[in-house]
Amino acid sequence: MLGAFYGDVIGSEYENACTKDYEFPFKRESHFTDASVMTAAVCRAILNNGKNIGKFGVRKRAFEYAAQYKQYYSRYPHAGYGSMFTRWAKEKSLRRQHSYANGGAMRAVPIGYAYDDIEQVMLQAKASCYYTHAHREGIRGAQAVACAVFLARHGESKELIRKFIAEKFRYDLSYTIEQIRPEYSFDSSCEYSVPPSIICFLDSTDYESAVRNAVSLGGDADTMACIAGGIAEAYYKNIPEEIRRFCDSRIEISLKETAREFNLKYKNT
Numbered sequence: 115m116l117g118a119f120y121g122d123v124i125g126s127e128y129e130n131a132c133t134k135d136y137e138f139p140f141k142r143e144s145h146f147t148d149a150s151v152m153t154a155a156v157c158r159a160i161l162n163n164g165k166n167i168g169k170f171g172v173r174k175r176a177f178e179y180a181a182q183y184k185q186y187y188s189r190y191p192h193a194g195y196g197s198m199f200t201r202w203a204k205e206k207s208l209r210r211q212h213s214y215a216n217g218g219a220m221r222a223v224p225i226g227y228a229y230d231d232i233e234q235v236m237l238q239a240k241a242s243c244y245y246t247h248a249h250r251e252g253i254r255g256a257q258a259v260a261c262a263v264f265l266a267r268h269g270e271s272k273e274l275i276r277k278f279i280a281e282k283f284r285y286d287l288s289y290t291i292e293q294i295r296p297e298y299s300f301d302s303s304c305e306y307s308v309p310p311s312i313i314c315f316l317d318s319t320d321y322e323s324a325v326r327n328a329v330s331l332g333g334d335a336d337t338m339a340c341i342a343g344g345i346a347e348a349y350y351k352n353i354p355e356e357i358r359r360f361c362d363s364r365i366e367i368s369l370k371e372t373a374r375e376f377n378l379k380y381k382n383t
């Protein structure tokens with residue numbers, strides 16, 4: 115699970131100062147952002163209640179996810195959230211917001227780890243978006259990421275993952291990172307940022323190359339590296355020690371604790 119957090123940390127300093135350099139240096143100022151905080155919030159919601167839901171249980175479950183988003187926001191209010199999410203998180207009442215941005219997708223990695231069948235992964239991802247990303251594209255992005263993690267952790271091949279995600283979510287995954295890098299620019303909509311994040315993993319050879327692919331697209335670097343890193347960890351099951359060391363010191367301790375508690379319960383099960 116920490117692979118998503120580490121991607122966020124490594125990409126953090128490149129979200130505003132974009133780079134197209136695959137060999138970019140890891141910056142000393144790197145830090146965790148909203149992607150890590152919200153991924154931890156999803157971990158917590160699942161740790162509190164890991165039960166399966168049915169089609170009619172989405173709304174009730176959605177409330178539990180949303181409660182954690184608000185709570186984690188209030189604990190880490192300066193982690194770099196989008197303005198729409200900030201407004202939503204600050205409100206006392208619980209309102210549905212129809213965002214099509216990648217905020218739902220960036221926190222969906224734990225869902226792919228926690229549930230035992232793909233239909234449950236789909237339902238949980240939908241519930242996780244119900245209050246913040248109640249938009250066709252917002253939900254599709256979260257479901258695609260969670261399903262990619264689910265397939266990767268079950269040892270499915272990259273070709274199967276590509277085919278499954280492309281067919282189920284109607285995403286074009288037929289290009290390479292090299293082909294799109296020159297023209298790619300910052301856009302935090304799901305439609306524009308989730309498919310390339312998945313390709314960053316498909317085009318990778320190990321965890322680090324997935325994250326380097328994501329950051330070197332020169333887009334929403336931390337969010338895309340969080341997604342690509344989350345899928346890559348599920349697939350390669352190995353993160354280099356230097357990356358762990360670099361990132362661990364830059365993630366707040368209780369976020370790491372939540373991720374570790376989640377790992378103990380769900381990893382390799």
Ligand SMILES: [Mg+2]
Pocket residue numbers: 129334335336337338
């Ligand atoms: Mg971002």
